Amino acid sequence: MTAFILVPGMFTDPHVWRETAARLTAEGDEVHTVTLSGTGGPRPAPADTIDLETHIADVLAVIDSVGAAPGRQIVLVGHDYGIHPVLGAADRRAEHVGRIVYLDSGLPQDGVPALAAVPDPALRTELAERAGTEDGAHGELPAPARDGWRRWGSTEGVPDAALDRLTASAAPQPLRTLLQPLRLTGAAASLPVTGVLCNAGGSSIEMVQRGVDFGEPTLQVFTGPQVTFFELPTGHWPMLSLPAELAEVLRRAAAGEGHRLVAPDAAQPPAHLRPFLLDVPDIPRERTGHTDLYLPAAEGPRPAVVFVHGGPVPAEGRPTPRDWPGLIGYARLAAGQGVVGVTLDHRLHDVADYPLAAEDIAATLELVRADPRVDGQRIALWFFSGGGLLMADWLRQPPSWLRCLAASYPVLAPLPVLGPVDDRFRPAEAVEKAGALPLVITRVGRERPEIAATVEEFLTASRACGAAVEVIDVPNAHHAFGTIDLTQESRDAVHHGMRTVLAHLAV
Template sequence: MTEFVLVAGMFTGAHVWEETAAHLVSAGAGVHTVNLAGLDGRPGDAVGLETHIEDVLAVIDSVGAGPGADGGIVLVAHGYGTYPVLGAADRRAERIGRIVCVDTGPGQDGVPALANVPDPALREELVARAGAEGAGGDLDPPARDAWQRWGSTAGIPEAALDRLTGLASPQPLGTLLQPLRLTGAVGALPVTGVLCDANGSSIAMVQQRVDFGDPALVPLAGPLVSFFDLPTGHWPMLSLPAELADVLLRAAAGEGHHLVPPGSAEPPTHLRPFVLDVPQLPSERHGNVDLCLPDADGPRPAVVFVHGGPVPAGVEPTPRDWPLLQGYARYAASEGAVGVTLDHRLHDMAGYPRAAADVAAAVELVRADPRVDPDRIALWFFSGGGLLAAHWLREPPAWLRCLAASYPVLVPLPAWGPVDARFRPEEAVAGAGTLPLVITRVGREMPGIAATVEEFLTAATKYGADAEVIDVPNGRHTFDALDRTEESREAVRRAMRSVLGHLTG
């Protein structure tokens, strides 16, 4: 019998696990929930991370000897709970068979849980409060309509959200400010991550960061680490309790998806070839901007392709040299337009203002080129670059003849934390007027991203925007590199025909 120890996240207690625990018990597992000090009715004064580590240790030590307890306890943590779980597992590594982290990143030695708070302004506020009041205070739990600040509430039934709010407790500040201290013993234990993609995280997104060589995430491609995706928000124990129980049982059995380490035989997604075979045409480099030139006389319309992200600084090759973007630029040039790729500085979630300035500067460079008709420009955004469309939607200039977006993010995802309020296309579309919009939507999209597209299209309809949707029913995110099917090729052709038609019509 596998023994599970379940540890809840911020503001919550053992009650959030009730349905998932019932499913585990019915499957024959042993289940033990941890009541963390300050979150279970006990006073929270002077409670720190170390207190919560001791709470988890007490439960581990209470699990009697047996097949599941003899080195095989599965520690399950949600959100903040990862920190006391890692601290306890480091001290009882011989008792632990696996750690499961539900919709949270791994903690690191010397780093407090505050680092995982998604809102940078809130992080600064808490540090300032601790400096003024000490670490003995509390952080008030969210109001019913404010849980979204801490993670997506997608899928939580209304009654469950009411109960979550009614039973929520203040979080002792010391638990967020005290650094996690590890000896390294926990590093030898198997770990499974359960990613909730409606909250903005998925196996594909983590794999992409590993492919980019992100030093913080490359270790996740090791043999001891596995992953599962769940199509829900940040609280799967409330929104998909049976499905979460199934994932926990599978994780305990050693199942799960393993990431591909950098340098494997198969190229990563961003280096796979464009779905269409397009001719090689002359290209010129101007700073961070490349122009792919058509074999045509006179000033020509231009299509500026804006890559997604975030892409860590220092990634080589840079996005403008990725086969996908080069393929789109050459395709546009083969049809008589100037194809433009550029590198912009969307390296993290704070980078949208920098990236927007880079895109605006690139557009001005392109419009100033004598081979370009400055009054016939289209902008085409991809993936996380979709938020950059907001500037051009809000007050479209007369020379902008079309705005396109492929598998875009059009509302900031919850796991990203706050993004500058200027970058909300679903609000900016109110000003789009008659600007033609061409949205390529994939049927196998990550639920969190798909929801942003639907929210945008609802707003576009409300404000009477001219939006054409090109559906790729079997397409995945980055289908134009991943899915080499006729459906994919035709979707790209349709989108390009539409964009060029608005430039030349």
Template structure:
């Protein structure tokens, strides 16, 4: 009989597991929700001095009790499930009882690392910065006590998508929420490495962020932090709901947990070694080579003939991309292909490098792009009054600065398979990097949007959000569809349909620049 030990997340207790535990029991499994100190029981009980180690001990106590009840030398087959913050004490405990744990399930959680506190996984970036400030102040005062008040009913979205939660479930979540002891967020997780030998399953709630396809894309990019995910002992499931599946779809969650315990689930493919990854395959158009001038974080591709200053198309790559990625994004075939294509049509193609290496980097990436644009405009070969900006993929949120009160020299803004609103678990909903909101201030700026018909569901939802907002405010948006195109279709899908989409997009951008 499989045993599930269920560890709740921020502000929550055993109550969140009620329906999921009942479904698991009905299927013949045993389920043990963990009561975490100060988060379960009377309000404020034992809050002083509660830290991550306290919660690790809470989980260990349940593991040991289950093993003692079983009475066999190796214990029962234990599946340890950590939701949200709960993955931190779950991993801490699994590391010390690795031989007793059959599988660890990461339920819509991050990937904690040794020495990193749970504070790093707080999704809301502004709140994370505030807590870091409080932590520094507490350390200066020689104290790590205190607690974080639970969210009000309308504040849960700062902690994750509430998609799928009905009013009654949200009311109950709010009523039973407890303050989170700050020590649980500030104390670093300590792992010996033993838990690395335990099979794992990730359950991705797509209403809250990335699904399996997007994770596979990130693996294909060669991010070393994700290499462990292609281990055959690692499986994945998706649930089309928000951050609290034990409340929004408890039966579906129970089914996924049972299947995970049986070793089922999707396995990621390792990045190909016998051929280039998708983003490094050849550009779908045969465009002539052009001389490149590299100055700082700007590469210029110039038209062949000398003459008066030319308009410029500034191309901005997506991300986040690891800082040590080689070749770096401005050398990728898609960006260089578009830049050479622009130069072949008599305008300056400029490719910008920026430091979007993490979701917290949009601020500095925006500054990199703004500085680069001014350097392009200052070049004597560029007509500073006629510039177009073209953004790709995860660079999409950077369009917000240019949509919100565009300068007169910006003749067009283009975006190709872009992210046009932060995903819920990015923790950026309160930042300025929200194009679906900024489009209301675009003041007639022409937008050329190329949409991949086979886009990941998470990114496609942000595009639809943007288009809905654009329609409501009467923004000037031209949509170019690639019905059978995937994200990155210029190197993934070299079809006539894709080629025509690239031609159409470039023609539209040039029309706005040259008209």
């Protein structure tokens, strides 16, 4: 028998588990839901006395009440914030826990408070500032109103009646639960783990695997054989939107099923470090600061194409994007056709870093346009993947020297899983200011649905305002196809995109 202990997230009480718990018990499993102090039922103490340790004690009490029994496996399930008290409790009762399930949650680390997982950067900053005051740890974070839940995660799939119940039963979150650091000894580090990712918010197994490939340190521990993953096609509250499907996933997780990540292998490079799909001239780079120039064998000042990588990319990842074969390939392809190819490293390491990345792009453009080998009046910008949001500045106020904006497999609206992004970086809202600026979008047919939806949103807005958009469709290609889909269709799409951009530069 499996004994599931279900721990809710911020503002919520055990009622959210009602339907999922009923389906688990109907299959013969034992289910216990945890009421976290201060967020369900009568308050046992003032909010300013409730902290993360209080919630860890709440989970420990349930583990101890279940007890150890031959043939019984305890599976701890933590949704959202609930993973913090789950990990704290598992660390102290590791011998009683058979598996930990991260349900659309963050990845808490020893010594880091739950505040770090709050998705809204502005709110994180506000609460961090309050924590530094004399009475900063007192009080509560108000529960969301009905239309405020999206600030905390995608509500896609949640029926209206369920959202009404969620709002009616929501309780304020004691601030000390978010401010107290999680303390872990490592006792539970070897326990089996399952991650359940909710796709509507933008998370996916593919995204996690790419983080592993990029060398993100916090993800390397999830490549072991005892770690599995599942995906659900819904928003942040699957117990409300897909309760039956969630119950089935939890049962399968308890049985050790699920997708396993692939650890980096030097003999098989990850997708972003594989060779570019085209043979390009071996043109050397000229490096200045965070910018690389690939110069053509041509007389006089030449137009330039600046290639902007996506992200967020882990700050510790090596090699950095301007040394990835794909970016180098695009820059050399451009230089081989008579224009200056430019790559750069920008500081998009977190969704809060979009303003920093925008500063880096502006600095590169200033450097490039001042170079006497560059025709500063003929510049194109070409964005990739998550760098697509950075288009917004140039759409909103296109300078006369910007002759074209291009984007390949772009993300063109913020993905909820990554957290809120500054409203400045919303291309669909900025495109109405683009005027006659030519736009070239390369769209892949095998895109992740949540990213494809952002492209469609942008194209709809573009059509509504009459923007000059050309779409290059690559029906059988995937995201980042330049190093993974070595097909003639993909090669033709890259050549098509380059010809189009160069035509707008009058090359």
